[in-house]
Amino acid sequence: MGIRDDVSAGINVALHVTLLGGLAWASGQPILFPSLGPSAYLLATGENPRAEGAYHVVGGHAIAAVAGFVTYVALADGLVAVDVFRAGTPFSPAVGRLVLSGLLAMVLTTVGMLWSDTNHPAACATTLIVALGLMSSPLEIAIIVGSVAILVGFHGTVVERVQELYGVEPKDPR
Template identity: 75%
Template sequence: MGLLEKLSVTADETMDLRDDLSAGINVTLHFVFLGGLAWGSGQPFLFPSLGPSAYLLATGDNPRAEGAYHVIGGHAVAAIAGLLAYVVIADGLVVVDAFEAGERFSTDVGRLVLSGIVAMILTTIGMLWSNTNHPAACATTLIVALGLMSTVVEIAVIVVAVALLVGFHAVVVERFQDLYGVEPEDPR
């Protein structure tokens, strides 16, 4: 099967431009809000793992991965697990600096890799035990465990940013969806 055949829509499938544009508008609203907070405060209220979380919120209901308990709880578990692994294994290191040296079998890179592995193990177990189940939070644990956002203040910013994302979705985006009819009908 060629690329064009894979990209074409069959008779059984339909493209719903309205749904796709609705999801795009919803994601835009989330990131204008968080980007404005980051810009206005100078704090990292915008970080990579919020992308998948906003996507899940914007594209419709997915009960195992979406909703306040899962999104906030998953990121909180991940941030704490990442911080614990980082402080114990790689405290003071930052992945960007460690790889910049380009040294093979570097002790610093090894410690960061181990920190990431331990953080993923702790996050997986923590989310399963707490039934938070938010896959996007696995990126958060790596952000923390690799030294990119690894202070207590940054952990607080992560949890607050996620809570604000979920709250903004519930209070503003859902009302916007109702008012203008831009709620996706086909959760994906």
């Protein structure tokens, strides 16, 4: 990838994050969250058939969100990693419950994505975000899946058109 492709990818990522950031700002809801960064990167930098596309991106994050939610509710309901880790208590039962929630969520997400052939690695961050209590309410699960769908839809309807009109589509996908 040359300088032109690198700048093109940067412009494309900026378009994705501007939309989601604007929606988060306007709504006050967590529409922009960490695992969307790698998803936007994959969409912006070119074809990666095992990780890109609506089926992979939305499907992977949906599986991850559900897996994280199920394990969080079963093992760590009410705990939030930021609060629990702030205490810094060695061998804390609360930390142990969050670790088990994250571990089981990762296993379920990995198996679920492999069985469904969604294969979107960025979704593994989503499952930990949910399993560690950072976004773990039913509303937040819906926001996660909705945000990912918006990201993919915006990419397909706006970003790809901008790429074609202004020649900012990376020519050498990584």
